[in-house]
Amino acid sequence: MFLVIDSRVKRFLSKNGLVILGFTFILSLIALLAVGLTQNKNTPENFKFGIVFDAGSSHTTMYIYKWSAEKVNDTGLVYEIESCKVKGPGISAFASNLQDIPMYLSKCMGRAKELIPKYKHHQTPVYLGATAGMRLLRMENEESAERILNSVTSFLSSYPFNFRGARIISGSEEGAYGWITINYLLGKLQKKQNSKDPSSRRNESLETYGALDLGGASTQITFVPKDTNIKPPIKFMQFRLYGNNYSVYTYSFLCYGKDQALLKKLAMDIMNAPSGILLDPCFHPGYERTVDVSYLFNNTCTREYNGQFPFHELKINGTGEFQQCQEDLLDLFHTTNCRYTSCTFNGIFMPPVQGEFGAFSAYYYTMNFLNLTSDKVSSEEMVIDKMKKFCARPWKEVNTTYAGVKQKYLSEYCFAGTYVLTLLQAYNFTDYWKHIHFMDKINDNTEAGWTLGYMLNLTNMIPAELPQPKPFSRPTYISLMVAFSLVLAVVFILGSIIFHKSSYFQKKAI
Numbered sequence: 001m002f003l004v005i006d007s008r009v010k011r012f013l014s015k016n017g018l019v020i021l022g023f024t025f026i027l028s029l030i031a032l033l034a035v036g037l038t039q040n041k042n043t044p045e046n047f048k049f050g051i052v053f054d055a056g057s058s059h060t061t062m063y064i065y066k067w068s069a070e071k072v073n074d075t076g077l078v079y080e081i082e083s084c085k086v087k088g089p090g091i092s093a094f095a096s097n098l099q100d101i102p103m104y105l106s107k108c109m110g111r112a113k114e115l116i117p118k119y120k121h122h123q124t125p126v127y128l129g130a131t132a133g134m135r136l137l138r139m140e141n142e143e144s145a146e147r148i149l150n151s152v153t154s155f156l157s158s159y160p161f162n163f164r165g166a167r168i169i170s171g172s173e174e175g176a177y178g179w180i181t182i183n184y185l186l187g188k189l190q191k192k193q194n195s196k197d198p199s200s201r202r203n204e205s206l207e208t209y210g211a212l213d214l215g216g217a218s219t220q221i222t223f224v225p226k227d228t229n230i231k232p233p234i235k236f237m238q239f240r241l242y243g244n245n246y247s248v249y250t251y252s253f254l255c256y257g258k259d260q261a262l263l264k265k266l267a268m269d270i271m272n273a274p275s276g277i278l279l280d281p282c283f284h285p286g287y288e289r290t291v292d293v294s295y296l297f298n299n300t301c302t303r304e305y306n307g308q309f310p311f312h313e314l315k316i317n318g319t320g321e322f323q324q325c326q327e328d329l330l331d332l333f334h335t336t337n338c339r340y341t342s343c344t345f346n347g348i349f350m351p352p353v354q355g356e357f358g359a360f361s362a363y364y365y366t367m368n369f370l371n372l373t374s375d376k377v378s379s380e381e382m383v384i385d386k387m388k389k390f391c392a393r394p395w396k397e398v399n400t401t402y403a404g405v406k407q408k409y410l411s412e413y414c415f416a417g418t419y420v421l422t423l424l425q426a427y428n429f430t431d432y433w434k435h436i437h438f439m440d441k442i443n444d445n446t447e448a449g450w451t452l453g454y455m456l457n458l459t460n461m462i463p464a465e466l467p468q469p470k471p472f473s474r475p476t477y478i479s480l481m482v483a484f485s486l487v488l489a490v491v492f493i494l495g496s497i498i499f500h501k502s503s504y505f506q507k508k509a510i
């Protein structure tokens with residue numbers, strides 16, 4: 001019985017085998033194509049968000065970052081979707097009015113709730129980092145600083161977000177995170193990852209940009225020195241990012257932000273104003289301002305100049321002389337004693353500057369206002385020339401020309417521009433001006449500053465090693481499936497034909 005069926009099946013197969021195989025092949029091909037085409041839709045991207053508050057000495061800004069969850073380990077893919085300026089002064093001004101902190105922060109938090117989809121709130125981290133204003137307050141009154149941070153913590157924890165802490169970051173962190181931010185955004189950290197020539201990777205760290213950050217109360221300089229074999233008196237910071245090692249020099253000068261530097265300068269100059277009237281070369285001719293003497297000296301940065309004065313107010317009368325202003329400012333920088341191989345000012349160790357530099361924050365605001373950020377402004381002389389003319393302009397004229405500009409900033413651009421020049425000279429950038437790139441937003445939308453680097457670090461978004469090569473993309477995967485199936489089918493059909501023919505000839509031979 002079985003033998004009979006077997007011979008019938010064999011006969012049927014030998015007659016119609018090819019037809020069946022062909023039919024099956026076409027059906028499978030249609031099925032594969034159908035699956036390929038229907039499944040090859042772009043799946044909606046899964047976005048993530050992060051919030052960082054930059055609690056600076058002069059003001060607080062909230063940044064919201066966004067990135068695709070799938071591409072988390074690639075460089076440069078996190079971007080800023082919002083920067084919300086908190087109305088009011090820096091948080092250190094709230095020591096005696098803690099009750100106002102919720103009002104102060106609530107507007108920007110409301111913005112965050114609007115911009116981030118509700119179902120993402122609980123997984124969105126919120127950080128607050130305070131910088132030099134709070135560092136100074138902590139030095140004056142540790143408990144006060146603690147109370148401010150506690151109030152901020154209790155308010156921010158009341159939101160449905162994932163609050164991850166409010167703290168005072170160190171000057172080194174501020175410098176290093178600013179360096180990470182700009183190099184991440186400029187794509188300097190993961191460059192040449194596909195390079196086949198290992199020798200081309202050796203000096204990769206030298207290609208990073210140095211970071212120059214100028215705040216109101218402190219200023220940071222951060223870069224990878226040329227010679228990392230020198231024995232530094234302070235430790236270089238070590239980073240391993242995307243499979244590369246970086247040895248980074250960073251230093252933060254407290255009291256050398258532009259607001260504190262101005263107070264230091266005034267505290268120094270008051271000695272030369274016995275009647276309480278100061279002829280100040282760093283302000284425009286015709287400009288007048290009154291400063292409270294107790295305000296001037298009730299400050300950690302000016303304590304060294306303190307003295308007794310027979311007046312309570314210092315009256316400033318601008319004279320607009322750039323050269324004299326710079327000479328006065330040079331007194332803030334002590335460049336004589338250096339116990340190391342090389343120093344910046346005040347006897348602080350610093351290796352010689354090298355590579356390109358990105359200068360942001362108040363460096364950018366100041367130079368941008370003065371129209372000096374273009375790469376065409378390639379020498380210090382060009383900047384000096386412009387500053388001389390700008391400082392000499394009468395205040396009345398400046399005030400009408402730039403009617404829309406905030407008075408506080410406008411009145412201080414002559415001082416600020418001169419300070420930027422003097423600070424960069426003190427760092428030894430005099431013949432190096434063309435390597436400084438003043439920058440604000442990188443890749444169109446993301447501000448240069450320490451906040452992004454801080455978040456990337458705390459969320460472990462920059463891997464120490466290069467990310468594994470990616471699996472095939474969906475379309476490639478489907479195309480490969482179809483191609484392999486075709487090959488398989490062709491091989492199978494050819495095999496069947498050969499088998500069929502050989503059994504036919506065998507039969508004939510018998």
Ligand SMILES: O=c1[nH]cnc2c1ncn2[C@@H]1O[C@H](COP(=O)(O)OP(=O)(O)O)[C@@H](O)[C@H]1O
Nearest residue numbers: 056057058059131132215216217218257362365
């Ligand atoms: O539009 C502007 N023009 C000029 N200066 C500005 C502008 N916006 C902010 N600034 C200045 O930038 C500096 C920012 O310092 P920040 O508040 O971040 O202090 P910190 O980093 O020392 O803690 C302050 O001196 C502030 O006055």
Ligand SMILES: [Ca+2]
Nearest residue numbers: 056131215361
């Ligand atoms: Ca700052």
